[in-house]
Amino acid sequence: MILLRLFWEFFKTGLFAVGGGLATLPFLYDISTRTGWFSQAQLADMIAVSESTPGPIGVNMATYVGFTTAGIPGGIVATLGLVCPSIIVILLIAKVLEQFRSNQTVDAAFYGLRPCSVALISAAGLLVARITFLNEADLGLGNGLAALKSLFDWKAVALATVLLIATRGVKPLKKLHPIVFIAASAAVGILFSF
Amino acid sequence: MKLLSLFLSFAKVGAMTFGGGYAMIPILEREIIDKQGWASSEELMDYYAVGQCTPGVIAVNTATFIGYKVAGIAGGIVATLGVVFPSLVIIMLIAGILTNFADIPAVKSAFAAIRVCVCVLIFNSVLKLWKGAVKDRAAVVLYLIVLGISLFFDVSPIVFVIFCATAGILLTRMGVRGK
Known part of the structure; x- marks a missing residue:
C-alpha cells in the first residue's frame, strides 16, 4: 500500500x-x-x-x-x-x-524560443558562478585591495582559468570528454582542499 | 539495438550530470549531438525551451523528447x-551505506571544484549554442532581455517561454527576422 x-x-x-x-x-x-x-x-x-x-x-x-x-x-x-x-x-x-514542425507559426515561435533557452542556461550558469567564485559573506570586510582580495575565491578562479585554457586553447585537450575535466577538477579539489 | 544504445547513452548522461538540468547540457552535446547525431543543437534548444514550461524535471523531459525522436514511444x-538509472543505483547505495556522505570533507572539496568545472563547461556550451540559436539582432535582444530579467528578478521560466514564443511569431510576421 x-x-x-x-x-x-x-x-x-x-x-x-x-x-x-x-x-x-x-x-x-x-x-x-x-x-x-x-x-x-x-x-x-x-x-x-x-x-x-x-x-x-x-x-x-x-x-x-x-x-x-x-x-x-x-x-x-x-x-x-x-x-x-x-x-x-x-x-x-x-x-x-x-x-x-513545418508550420510557419511554430517555426517562428521556436525562432524566439532558442535565444530564450540559451539565456536561461546562461543565467543558471551565472548564478552557480556567483556562489562558486564570490565570497559574498565577506563583502564589506576591510577596504580597497583587501576587500577585493577577500571577495573572490582565488582557488576557484585559478582552477577556472586553467580549465578555460585547457578546454578552449589547447588543441589535443579540447576534444576530451567533459567528464575528464570534471574528474580532474574533483581530484584538484581534494588535493588543494577547496 | 537502437533502444539499447539509447538506454546506454542516456545512462551515461545521467551518471555524468553534476547539478541541475543546465549541468546536463555539455554532456548532452557530447554524447547525443556530437557522438550519436540524434539531434542538432537547435533541436536541443527547442526541447530545452519546451521542457522548461512542461511539468517535470528538465533532464527527464529532454531525454523523453530525444528518445521519441530517435525511436518513437518506446x-x-x-x-x-x-537517464534515471544511475541516480537509482548511486543514491540507494549512498543512502544505504553512507548516511553522512555530504559531510565528508573530501566530498565537499571535490564538489566545490566540480562546480567550478561545470561553470566553465557551461560557458563553453553557451558559446557553442549561441551560434545556432542567436542568428540576428532581434535574437540578441531577446537573449539580453531574458538574461537580464532572470538574473535580477525571480520570474518563472514559463513567463519567458510564452513571451519569447510570442515575440518570435510577431518578429517573423513583421519581417524583422534575419536582419
Missing part, C-alpha cells in the same frame, strides 16, 4: 513541479508534513546528498525519499512516479510537434 | 529510464 501511495505522491510532484529539479522541493516539504514518512531535517540531508551526487537533482531526491520511506522498491517506485507525467506529457507534445 | 520511455 505504501508503494502505491509513494507512486501517487511522486506522480503529483512530477505533474505539478514545473521548471526543474529544485521546483520539486516545496512538494517534498508538503509530503513530509502530510505523511510523516520522513522529517524535514532528513529532507535537508537528502538535498545535500542529491546535490553532491551525479544525476538530475529532482530524480535523486525522489529516489532518496522513496528509499528512506520504503527501501529499494520505494526508491524505484517513487522515481518512476516522478517521471511518469513527464513521459506522458512530452510524448504527446512531441507527437503534435512532429506534425506541426 | 524510445522516449527507454531514454528516460536510462
